[in-house]
Amino acid sequence: MDKLLIRGGRRLAGELTIAGAKNAALPELCASLLTAEPTILRNVPKLQDVATTLKLLRHLGVQVERTEADPHTVTLDASHISSTKAPYELVKTMRASILVLGPLLARFGTATVSLPGGCAIGSRPVDQHIKGLQAMGAEIVVEHGYIEAKAPLNAQGQRRLRGARITTDMVTVTGTENLMMAAVLAEGETVLENAAQEPEIPDLAELLIAMGARIEGHGTHRIVIQGVDRLHAPAGGHRIIPDRIETGTFLCAVAAAGGDVVLRQAQARHLDAVIDKLREAGVTITTGDDWIRVQAERRPTAVSFRTSEYPAFPTDMQAQFMAVNCVAEGAAKISETIFENRFMHVNELIRLGAKIEVDGHSAMVTGVERLSGATVMATDLRASASLVIAGLVADGTTTVDRIYHLDRGYDRMEAKLRSIGADIERVSERASA
Numbered sequence: 001m002d003k004l005l006i007r008g009g010r011r012l013a014g015e016l017t018i019a020g021a022k023n024a025a026l027p028e029l030c031a032s033l034l035t036a037e038p039t040i041l042r043n044v045p046k047l048q049d050v051a052t053t054l055k056l057l058r059h060l061g062v063q064v065e066r067t068e069a070d071p072h073t074v075t076l077d078a079s080h081i082s083s084t085k086a087p088y089e090l091v092k093t094m095r096a097s098i099l100v101l102g103p104l105l106a107r108f109g110t111a112t113v114s115l116p117g118g119c120a121i122g123s124r125p126v127d128q129h130i131k132g133l134q135a136m137g138a139e140i141v142v143e144h145g146y147i148e149a150k151a152p153l154n155a156q157g158q159r160r161l162r163g164a165r166i167t168t169d170m171v172t173v174t175g176t177e178n179l180m181m182a183a184v185l186a187e188g189e190t191v192l193e194n195a196a197q198e199p200e201i202p203d204l205a206e207l208l209i210a211m212g213a214r215i216e217g218h219g220t221h222r223i224v225i226q227g228v229d230r231l232h233a234p235a236g237g238h239r240i241i242p243d244r245i246e247t248g249t250f251l252c253a254v255a256a257a258g259g260d261v262v263l264r265q266a267q268a269r270h271l272d273a274v275i276d277k278l279r280e281a282g283v284t285i286t287t288g289d290d291w292i293r294v295q296a297e298r299r300p301t302a303v304s305f306r307t308s309e310y311p312a313f314p315t316d317m318q319a320q321f322m323a324v325n326c327v328a329e330g331a332a333k334i335s336e337t338i339f340e341n342r343f344m345h346v347n348e349l350i351r352l353g354a355k356i357e358v359d360g361h362s363a364m365v366t367g368v369e370r371l372s373g374a375t376v377m378a379t380d381l382r383a384s385a386s387l388v389i390a391g392l393v394a395d396g397t398t399t400v401d402r403i404y405h406l407d408r409g410y411d412r413m414e415a416k417l418r419s420i421g422a423d424i425e426r427v428s429e430r431a432s433a
């Protein structure tokens with residue numbers, strides 16, 4: 001198992017390039033199941049969740065091409081599918097595997113997908129995905145840990161979903177994506193009310209439209225889809241948007257450690273809420289069409305925030321911003337409204353000397369002048385990132401253990417941090433033994 005060793009106290013300076021968005025790549029890789037023609041995706045990040053998704057798609061019979069020469073371009077050919085079952089062994093490590101359910105059911109009329117189960121940040125049910133597919137006429141049985149779904153028979157005796165009006169009980173990102181992918185091949189019109197507006201949804205919609213889908217309203221709370229008989233290859237392929245959470249993570253790293261860094265291939269307009277809060281904290285942020293410059297020359301001021309659906313402050317940035325508040329001047333309240341258990345990083349930050357008190361869904365953080373390096377354990381993806389940020393400012397050495405969580409969602413985070421001056425190295429178990 002790999003660890004990160006961080007010697008804190010270095011100012012960060014230079015430039016780095018932001019990778020493609022994990023949370024856009026995962027549904028878009030699954031969207032390749034919707035057509036018999038090859039789908040080319042560009043700017044695919046090189047990270048563990050993408051590798052897991054590709055493994056699952058290969059298991060289903062999708063031919064995947066990704067060359068060493070250009071690992072960020074992936075060609076997926078789902079012309080011959082060998083299975084419509086996503087087994088537990090492949091689903092258990094990644095909740096986003098549920099995203100094969102909508103496309104499989106829409107194109108093949110049948111799908112069996114393991115329930116993804118809970119995870120460190122909360123129970124994360126998929127009842128809204130199931131409810132939406134049932135509204136489209138699917139018969140769904142949940143048995144022995146699997147969702148077994150069949151589309152209804154139409155007048156021609158084919159199994160095909162029917163368009164429906166669906167209002168989810170809450171805003172769900174992967175739920176909206178799954179239902180949108182199911183609806184593009186359904187018969188008739190589907191209206192998704194209370195749809196998620198996260199930038200990954202319009203990006204997926206753009207890919208589907210390039211494949212021949214008829215979608216309107218993506219990026220709003222009401223998405224209207226007219227089903228078509230078949231989809232084709234997206235002409236020229238599709239380029240995945242930059243990762244707004246990776247971007248925000250580096251912004252927070254500079255805010256906490258101090259420095260002057262330019263992030264290339266970054267979209268500031270996807271990060272308004274985080275950038276506003278960083279400015280409130282005293283950080284200087286300048287933006288252009290595809291770059292963001294962050295300058296932090298003095299200790300930040302603690303700022304309060306509340307996570308919520310896009311365009312509000314993203315839950316996926318809560319842990320990293322908490323690390324900034326840990327070393328800021330003053331005290332601030334952080335409220336988490338999306339997941340019931342997303343404060344797993346708090347105890348580890350406290351091990352580094354942070355002053356945090358959790359009360360239900362809120363955490364009161366009182367900034368301290370210095371953190372002190374220690375061994376800490378990553379518990380989930382963004383918790384890991386917050387520990388790395390804290391390690392960058394802590395005195396002495398911080399060891400972050402269990403970084404397989406970090407590797408799920410970041411493309412060479414330590415290499416990127418090293419390139420802007422951080423003293424950080426990856427140590428594998430064997431090398432450290």
Ligand SMILES: CC(=O)N[C@H]1[C@@H](OP(=O)(O)OP(=O)(O)OC[C@H]2O[C@@H](n3ccc(=O)[nH]c3=O)[C@H](O)[C@@H]2O)O[C@H](CO)[C@@H](O)[C@@H]1O
Binds near residue numbers: 123170175340
């Ligand atoms: C791969 C991906 O894109 N992951 C993101 C996605 O996760 P994900 O799509 O899983 O998160 P959701 O938006 O679905 O979850 C929002 C809330 O709704 C609840 N819920 C959701 C679906 C459902 O059927 N029933 C239900 O109760 C969840 O438990 C949670 O409390 O959006 C989250 C919220 O922005 C982000 O933190 C994740 O990084």
Ligand SMILES: C=C(OP(=O)(O)O)C(=O)O
Binds near residue numbers: 095381409
């Ligand atoms: C929670 C996250 O991802 P996932 O939904 O894939 O677990 C995340 O990206 O922070």
